[in-house]
Amino acid sequence: MSDTTTDNSTQTGDDQDLGAAGSQLSTAPVEDSPSPDLPSLGVIGWARWFWRQLTSMRVALLLLLLLSLAAIPGSLIPQTGINEAQVADFRERHDVLAPVYDKLGLFNVYSSVWFSAIYILLFVSLIGCIVPRTWQFVGQLRGRPPGAPRRLTRLPAHTTWRTSADPEEVREAALALLRKRRFRAHAVGDAVAAEKGYLRELGNLAFHLALIVMLIAFAWGQLFKSEGNKIVVEGDGFSNTLTQYDDFKSGNLFTNDDLEPFSFDVEEFTGTYERTGPNRGTPRTYETEVTYTEGADGEEKNALIKVNKPLEIGDAKVYLVSHGYAPVVTVRDGKGEIVYQDAVPLLPLDNNVTSNGVVKVLDGYRNPQGKKEQLGFQAFFVPTFGGSASGTMLSQFPALDYPVLALNAYHGDLKADSGIPQSVYQMDKTKMKEFKDADGELLKKLLTPGETMTLPGGAGSITFEKDIKEWAGFQVVQEPGGGWALGGALAAIGGLAASLFVQRRRVWVRAVRGDDGVTVVEMAGLGRSESAKVPEELGDLAGILYERAPGAPDGTPEDPGTPEASGITTSTDTDSQAVPAEGAEQQ
Numbered sequence: 001m002s003d004t005t006t007d008n009s010t011q012t013g014d015d016q017d018l019g020a021a022g023s024q025l026s027t028a029p030v031e032d033s034p035s036p037d038l039p040s041l042g043v044i045g046w047a048r049w050f051w052r053q054l055t056s057m058r059v060a061l062l063l064l065l066l067l068s069l070a071a072i073p074g075s076l077i078p079q080t081g082i083n084e085a086q087v088a089d090f091r092e093r094h095d096v097l098a099p100v101y102d103k104l105g106l107f108n109v110y111s112s113v114w115f116s117a118i119y120i121l122l123f124v125s126l127i128g129c130i131v132p133r134t135w136q137f138v139g140q141l142r143g144r145p146p147g148a149p150r151r152l153t154r155l156p157a158h159t160t161w162r163t164s165a166d167p168e169e170v171r172e173a174a175l176a177l178l179r180k181r182r183f184r185a186h187a188v189g190d191a192v193a194a195e196k197g198y199l200r201e202l203g204n205l206a207f208h209l210a211l212i213v214m215l216i217a218f219a220w221g222q223l224f225k226s227e228g229n230k231i232v233v234e235g236d237g238f239s240n241t242l243t244q245y246d247d248f249k250s251g252n253l254f255t256n257d258d259l260e261p262f263s264f265d266v267e268e269f270t271g272t273y274e275r276t277g278p279n280r281g282t283p284r285t286y287e288t289e290v291t292y293t294e295g296a297d298g299e300e301k302n303a304l305i306k307v308n309k310p311l312e313i314g315d316a317k318v319y320l321v322s323h324g325y326a327p328v329v330t331v332r333d334g335k336g337e338i339v340y341q342d343a344v345p346l347l348p349l350d351n352n353v354t355s356n357g358v359v360k361v362l363d364g365y366r367n368p369q370g371k372k373e374q375l376g377f378q379a380f381f382v383p384t385f386g387g388s389a390s391g392t393m394l395s396q397f398p399a400l401d402y403p404v405l406a407l408n409a410y411h412g413d414l415k416a417d418s419g420i421p422q423s424v425y426q427m428d429k430t431k432m433k434e435f436k437d438a439d440g441e442l443l444k445k446l447l448t449p450g451e452t453m454t455l456p457g458g459a460g461s462i463t464f465e466k467d468i469k470e471w472a473g474f475q476v477v478q479e480p481g482g483g484w485a486l487g488g489a490l491a492a493i494g495g496l497a498a499s500l501f502v503q504r505r506r507v508w509v510r511a512v513r514g515d516d517g518v519t520v521v522e523m524a525g526l527g528r529s530e531s532a533k534v535p536e537e538l539g540d541l542a543g544i545l546y547e548r549a550p551g552a553p554d555g556t557p558e559d560p561g562t563p564e565a566s567g568i569t570t571s572t573d574t575d576s577q578a579v580p581a582e583g584a585e586q587q
Contacts, residue, residue: 051128133204162519193506213487229473232472264293270285270288319474328465355382360416361374361376377408436456518552
């Protein structure tokens, strides 16, 4: 049996049949050679040229790169759809840049004209790439591998030997062997043609189809998504209606009817923290027990919502995103009548839950003169006070070890009836007056649970109750394209892996009877690109086929009679005229 030979020399002969054998190892469209005398393109010609450029693979990759670069400003610059407060703060601090960013749409990158243009062009380019390649690939699947070239020894990897077996027996053995190795094989004349590695092109097409699915899912999700935030104190509840949200944003095609019908009550929030070591104060447990119902008449169910473990109800997901404290305060008028009693959620300022907020008494209060007035209290709260020696209202630990509430008192008009929406965590002081202490300064006091601050002139009092509740911040998200985007991403990874690691290759086995009556067997392999895998696989196949059709007993030095004597090796034959895979494709 002769050596399995790999020859990388260029073609110098005129074997035109290698064109059929080596072509169509890829579904890439074949470009026609340009004519030396090109006529004027005209409008239709330029339109065709533009379409061919847009649907080329290099332009698709360029647009994909541009889309990735275009998304960078969205992560570096505050976005109005994510945090309008940060955008407003950026405008105040950058008087020159803010107008420029507005004109360029950098405060709303993902809805800007230029980002949408890149997105749509990429979508069209991918479709234009995939459609013709898909039809070509389907045509290759419906067809059969082409017949063997006249001279198999001209291919990059080949081997030959003489055997006493009949040619028909060799071809039948080769056909069975190749099919067992999952080749698509059939007999063509005096040879067997086989092909393998269709997963490469299938993976390539799957990768691009997955990109289209991801683009559609992203667009669908942006158009129909909704996202709202709500702070709920222990013992209170939430119903998934638009008026219940603290803030809410949605896609352009989202309607209120798309909200998933459900409600839930917060039973208890549990938070534990690391007490010692370098991670002191780091949360160890964040979880909320809720009782929820689906629909108007749904059955009550219990659930435990944790960080990164949301409650899923239909298409909606309820995430636990924040936590804080809600001190219970009681406000009385000058006659001792309770005019306000409730838990007041305060917003945390740092990791140790130093918090601030306001207490607003809008109705039911009358001043000592009997006139209706409104009360406002600026509140600062620390769950673990550092003591008077610390000199600041900064919490030393996030747990309720030493809670202290600091209050400043005001009276007047909170402008709640002006028709302008107000934040429940801020107070408009333009029409408010300060309560003064004995020194004529703003009345303020540090309170521990159970203590009371008395307002001057018989104006009433405010008590910091011993019951301190906690609140949980929830984010309710509905994004219908999330599952499709995830599936597309997984399919893209699988398709890319197949297109990178699977090689499309063909194998031919010819068996003919020589003039001396001995059968001559020729085997050759051809891949889309030069790779050691083709000659290795060919050597493996040749070794198995040699066992079924061993060398002739009267072997010559050029044709040893046993595989042990010859072996199956890979060498460089400089005398033969081999054609690399790329050259064969151009025949």
